[in-house]
Amino acid sequence: MENLMTFLESIPENTIAVTVYLLGSLIILWCWYEIAKRLPHPLGGVSWIVVFAILLTPTISEGHNAGIAPATFGLLFGVLTKEMPLVWSNLSAILVVIGLGLVVGYFWSKYSQRKEGLAAKNNSTAL
Structure with a gap:
């Protein structure tokens, strides 16, 4: 157990945070896929793309310790601080x-x- 704790302490906090964020996003996207495949054909795919964009669109955070962050957080921060350039830049990244x-x-x-059309055509000629 002590070796595990020593190993975890040697990993930088940013790496752990990004790993947890990406794994959490993958779990959310998988769960949404299970929901979306039950929705009507175009709606399920479009909703999955929107959830993907909201979760995983990257942006650069501001400040002295700037780093990569989700654009959703930048968008929410811009709305809360009423900084319209920040809102528009993050919203445009998500929309792209x-x-x-x-x-x-x-x-x-x-x-x-x-x-599917070619497979159906091949099956009909084989009969």
């Missing part, structure tokens, strides 16, 4: 990730439809 996710999702759905 949502937009990119929607574009990728559109092409993925077209690819999946085409793949």
